[in-house]
Amino acid sequence: MRIDVVTIFPGYLAPLREALLGRAIEAGLVELGVHDLRDWTHDVHQAVDDSPYGGGPGMVMRPQVWGEALDAVLGDAPARLVVPTPAGRPFTQATAQAWAGEERLVFACGRYEGIDQRVVDAYAQRMPVDEVSIGDYVLVGGEVAVLVMVEAVVRLLPGVLGNPVSAQEDSFSDGLLEGPAYTRPVSWRGLDVPDVLRSGNHAAIARWRRDRALERTAARRPDLLDALPDHALDRTDRAF
Numbered sequence: 253m254r255i256d257v258v259t260i261f262p263g264y265l266a267p268l269r270e271a272l273l274g275r276a277i278e279a280g281l282v283e284l285g286v287h288d289l290r291d292w293t294h295d296v297h298q299a300v301d302d303s304p305y306g307g308g309p310g311m312v313m314r315p316q317v318w319g320e321a322l323d324a325v326l327g328d329a330p331a332r333l334v335v336p337t338p339a340g341r342p343f344t345q346a347t348a349q350a351w352a353g354e355e356r357l358v359f360a361c362g363r364y365e366g367i368d369q370r371v372v373d374a375y376a377q378r379m380p381v382d383e384v385s386i387g388d389y390v391l392v393g394g395e396v397a398v399l400v401m402v403e404a405v406v407r408l409l410p411g412v413l414g415n416p417v418s419a420q421e422d423s424f425s426d427g428l429l430e431g432p433a434y435t436r437p438v439s440w441r442g443l444d445v446p447d448v449l450r451s452g453n454h455a456a457i458a459r460w461r462r463d464r465a466l467e468r469t470a471a472r473r474p475d476l477l478d479a480l481p482d483h484a485l486d487r488t489d490r491a492f
């Protein structure tokens with residue numbers, strides 16, 4: 253997979269070259285390009301924004317600059333363009349799974365009051381464009397959202413995680429939140445590891461883990477339970 257990010261703060265994306273993601277890049281599983289939007293300005297101030305038509309607070313990012321940048325970065329290779337925005341569709345594990353199958357993702361990091369809408373509209377005429385939100389809160393720019401989304405996607409690529417089973421047993425992979433996890437010591441500050449996890453009874457352990465996942469999901473994210481298809485819950489599950 254090739255990932256390109258266009259931003260006015262390239263340094264914000266430095267963490268993408270650390271740890272797991274950095275190793276994926278070194279292993280050739282991912283190619284990463286980070287591009288400074290200001291490289292496509294032509295004025296002495298390197299202006300990337302302007303006042304909003306219709307008035308209102310803040311500034312809007314200029315379509316001309318974005319158009320030149322995206323044309324240059326995209327070239328002729330097919331890609332999915334992703335624009336993080338608080339006004340976007342929710343980015344979920346399902347989104348990450350879908351994007352993990354893409355050959356190429358290009359992220360456009362907006363700041364200020366956002367990017368002139370015509371940029372999305374123009375590129376949507378020739379490629380898939382997703383305006384996505386990572387949550388119901390407002391950030392200063394899209395860079396942090398890109399860090400989140402790139403990590404969620406890249407970890408799903410074959411060969412990136414040491415143990416591919418981890419990704420298969422993620423929270424949300426079966427529509428539920430993951431339950432609690434424990435490791436040594438068996439007793440810590442008067443708190444003990446649940447006996448069943450040390451029983452060696454794999455069926456009982458699997459049941460206990462499912463029950464804790466259902467319990468946690470019912471308590472913290474009842475919306476996920478409501479969204480589960482009927483066949484996803486067996487009779488024992490329905491106790492929650």
Ligand SMILES: Oc1ccccc1-c1ccno1
Nearest residue numbers: 336337385386390391393394
């Ligand atoms: O709040 C933002 C500002 C710019 C770009 C993206 C966001 C955002 C907020 C939540 N998800 O994305």
